[in-house]
Amino acid sequence: MDNWLPSLIVPTPTEGYDLAVKLARIAVKKTQPDAEVRDKLRKDYGADAGALIAVSQVVATHFATIAIANNHWRVAK
Amino acid sequence: MDNWLPSLIVPTPTEGYDLAVKLARIAVKKTQPDAEVRDKLRKDYGADAGALIAVSQVVATHFATIAIANNHWRVAK
Amino acid sequence: MDNWLPSLIVPTPTEGYDLAVKLARIAVKKTQPDAEVRDKLRKDYGADAGALIAVSQVVATHFATIAIANNHWRVAK
Amino acid sequence: MDNWLPSLIVPTPTEGYDLAVKLARIAVKKTQPDAEVRDKLRKDYGADAGALIAVSQVVATHFATIAIANNHWRVAK
Amino acid sequence: MDNWLPSLIVPTPTEGYDLAVKLARIAVKKTQPDAEVRDKLRKDYGADAGALIAVSQVVATHFATIAIANNHWRVAK
Amino acid sequence: MDNWLPSLIVPTPTEGYDLAVKLARIAVKKTQPDAEVRDKLRKDYGADAGALIAVSQVVATHFATIAIANNHWRVAK
Numbered sequence: 378m379d380n381w382l383p384s385l386i387v388p389t390p391t392e393g394y395d396l397a398v399k400l401a402r403i404a405v406k407k408t409q410p411d412a413e414v415r416d417k418l419r420k421d422y423g424a425d426a427g428a429l430i431a432v433s434q435v436v437a438t439h440f441a442t443i444a445i446a447n448n449h450w451r452v453a454k
Numbered sequence: 455m456d457n458w459l460p461s462l463i464v465p466t467p468t469e470g471y472d473l474a475v476k477l478a479r480i481a482v483k484k485t486q487p488d489a490e491v492r493d494k495l496r497k498d499y500g501a502d503a504g505a506l507i508a509v510s511q512v513v514a515t516h517f518a519t520i521a522i523a524n525n526h527w528r529v530a531k
Numbered sequence: 532m533d534n535w536l537p538s539l540i541v542p543t544p545t546e547g548y549d550l551a552v553k554l555a556r557i558a559v560k561k562t563q564p565d566a567e568v569r570d571k572l573r574k575d576y577g578a579d580a581g582a583l584i585a586v587s588q589v590v591a592t593h594f595a596t597i598a599i600a601n602n603h604w605r606v607a608k
Numbered sequence: 609m610d611n612w613l614p615s616l617i618v619p620t621p622t623e624g625y626d627l628a629v630k631l632a633r634i635a636v637k638k639t640q641p642d643a644e645v646r647d648k649l650r651k652d653y654g655a656d657a658g659a660l661i662a663v664s665q666v667v668a669t670h671f672a673t674i675a676i677a678n679n680h681w682r683v684a685k
Numbered sequence: 686m687d688n689w690l691p692s693l694i695v696p697t698p699t700e701g702y703d704l705a706v707k708l709a710r711i712a713v714k715k716t717q718p719d720a721e722v723r724d725k726l727r728k729d730y731g732a733d734a735g736a737l738i739a740v741s742q743v744v745a746t747h748f749a750t751i752a753i754a755n756n757h758w759r760v761a762k
Numbered sequence: 763m764d765n766w767l768p769s770l771i772v773p774t775p776t777e778g779y780d781l782a783v784k785l786a787r788i789a790v791k792k793t794q795p796d797a798e799v800r801d802k803l804r805k806d807y808g809a810d811a812g813a814l815i816a817v818s819q820v821v822a823t824h825f826a827t828i829a830i831a832n833n834h835w836r837v838a839k
Contacts, residue, residue, distance in 0.1 A: 382775040385834055390459040394477070398484055400779070400825070404818035407783055409808045422811035423486045426499035430508045431815045433481035437515035438822035440477070446834035449462055449523035467536040471554070475561055500563045503576035507585045510558035514592035517554070526539055526600035544613040548631070552638055577640045580653035584662045587635035591669035594631070603616055603677035621690040625708070629715055654717045657730035661739045664712035668746035671708070680693055680754035698767040702785070706792055731794045734807035738816045741789035745823035748785070757770055757831035 385446035393447060397439035401432060462523035470524060474516035478509060539600035547601060551593035555586060616677035624678060628670035632663060693754035701755060705747035709740060770831035778832060782824035786817060 381403075387393050409415055422428035444450070458480075464470050486492055499505035521527070535557075541547045563569055576582035598604070612634075618624045640646055653659035675681070689711075695701045717723055730736035752758070766788075772778045794800055807813035829835070 380774060380776045382779055385775055385829065386836065389457060390462055391457045394459055394480065398481065401481075401818055401822065403779065404783065404786075404821040405814045408814055408817050411808075414809060418809070418811040418814065422815070423488075424491060424495070425811070426495040426502070426505050427508065428811050428815060429482045429485055429495065430499070430505060430512060431812065431819070432485050433478055433512045434508070434515065435815060435818045435822050436481040437478065437512050437519075438819065438826065441515065441519045442822075442826045442829050442834075444462065444519050444523065446829065446836065449519075451463065451523065466534060467539055468534045471536055471557065475558065478558075500565075501568060501572070503572040503579070503582050504585065506559045506562055506572065507576070507582060507589060509562050510555055510589045511585070511592065513558040514555065514589050514596075518592065518596045521539065521596050521600065526596075528540065528600065543611060544616055545611045548613055548634065552635065555635075577642075578645060578649070580649040580656070580659050581662065583636045583639055583649065584653070584659060584666060586639050587632055587666045588662070588669065590635040591632065591666050591673075595669065595673045598616065598673050598677065603673075605617065605677065620688060621693055622688045625690055625711065629712065632712075654719075655722060655726070657726040657733070657736050658739065660713045660716055660726065661730070661736060661743060663716050664709055664743045665739070665746065667712040668709065668743050668750075672746065672750045675693065675750050675754065680750075682694065682754065697765060698770055699765045702767055702788065706789065709789075731796075732799060732803070734803040734810070734813050735816065737790045737793055737803065738807070738813060738820060740793050741786055741820045742816070742823065744789040745786065745820050745827075749823065749827045752770065752827050752831065757827075759771070759831065 385443050387443070387447060390444070390447075390450050393443040393450070394436070394440055396443055397436045400439040400443075401435040404435075462520050464520070464524060467521070467524075467527050470520040470527070471513070471517055473520055474513045477516040477520075478512040481512075539597050541597070541601060544598070544604050547597040547604070548590070548594055550597055551590045554593040554597075555589040558589075616674050618674070618678060621675070621678075621681050624674040624681070625667070625671055627674055628667045631670040631674075632666040635666075693751050695751070695755060698752070698758050701751040701758070702744070702748055704751055705744045708747040708751075709743040712743075770828050772828070772832060775829070775832075775835050778828040778835070779821070779825055781828055782821045785824040785828075786820040789820075 385396070387396055405415065409418070462473070464473055482492065486495070539550070541550055559569065563572070576586075616627070618627055636646065640649070653663075693704070695704055713723065717726070770781070772781055790800065794803070
């Protein structure tokens with residue numbers, strides 16, 4: 378994993394949200410590097426409402442950071 | 455899901471809150487893309503106080519971001 | 532639910548706190564619109580320390596947002 | 609509960625922390641107004657590490673708000 | 686517990702982090718004042734990954750507050 | 763553990779993210795100093811989706827702090 382995150386600047390909130398989802402996943406990857414284990418876990422928590430909501434919480438936290446970086450995209454593009 | 459979030463700017467806190475609810479749901483959708491599974495989960499967590507409060511936490515986090523984007527709607531509209 | 536949140540501006544921190552409690556509840560309402568189910572859940576989590584603390588966390592998050600909107604009420608009223 | 613929170617301004621971080629603890633408790637009080645039930649719950653969660661840590665999280669969130677209100681007490685008193 | 690927190694200003698991020706750990710612990714102390722009970726709980730949650738991660742979350746929240754107070758130590762010392 | 767965190771300034775978001783992961787781990791280390799116990803716990807929570815998501819939440823909170831310290835790396839490097 379080289380310089381996988383060169384910048385937090387993205388043109389639209391839509392792309393900012395996608396980046397937030399990505400950032401949320403990377404920490405899981407770094408804590409559990411075994412892809413096979415992660416695939417198994419994904420199947421489990423994909424059917425667990427509590428886990429899905431917790432993922433959404435992490436995304437919300439990262440989205441806040443990305444939104445600040447982009448001045449909340451106040452100038453429409 | 456095209457450019458579903460072109461802007462964080464909304465005229466009132468009421469609409470800002472609705473947008474926060476939407477943002478909270480999208481992450482669940484992106485993590486569990488199967489609508490049928492999500493429908494089943496929704497029935498479960500709709501009757502689970504802990505899950506409902508956790509959803510409310512995600513909404514609060516997104517609402518904070520949207521409020522900043524809109525300068526907290528300090529000028530009444 | 533019309534324009535139920537026209538503004539985040541309130542004269543005192545006390546009222547800001549009450550508004551935070553309200554914001555925390557609305558997300559539950561929007562996720563579980565059935566009042567009867569909510570009444571039943573309220574009885575359950577009212578006796579569940581973990582749920583009560585989680586509600587308090589949501590209130591704290593909304594209170595932070597409302598405090599910013601009101602410049603933290605730095606000028607006493 | 610009259611105007612119980614007239615201001616977020618306190619002279620020291622120590623008092624700011626105490627105020628954060630108070631704010632964390634009020635939400636529980638507002639959600640579960642029955643003092644007898646709360647007393648019973650307090651005994652339970654006082655011996656539950658998870659609940660105590662969750663309380664500490666709420667306090668941390670309120671402390672952040674109070675610290676901002678007081679400009680982080682950057683001028684020593 | 687007198688004026689145990691006279692200031693949030695510390696010379697380095699390292700010390701800021703230590704202060705965050707301290708702030709996280711104080712709320713537990715204030716909620717469960719019995720040192721014997723706390724010692725017992727500490728043994729339990731020291732072997733509970735979920736509790737340890739939750740403690741780390743509280744520390745992260747306090748560290749954010751302390752970092753702001755210190756202008757994120759942007760001028761190296 | 764000497765001055766292990768001399769600065770929050772890092773050249774890229776990628777390195778900022780790595781630093782966030784490190785900060786998330788240090789609190790666990792400080793709460794459970796026994797390396798053997800931590801190794802055992804790591805094996806457990808590495809296969810527990812809820813714990814992995816919780817770690818990701820802590821990382822997100824620290825990343826927000828580090829991003830502010832670095833002015834969100836708004837000038838590309």
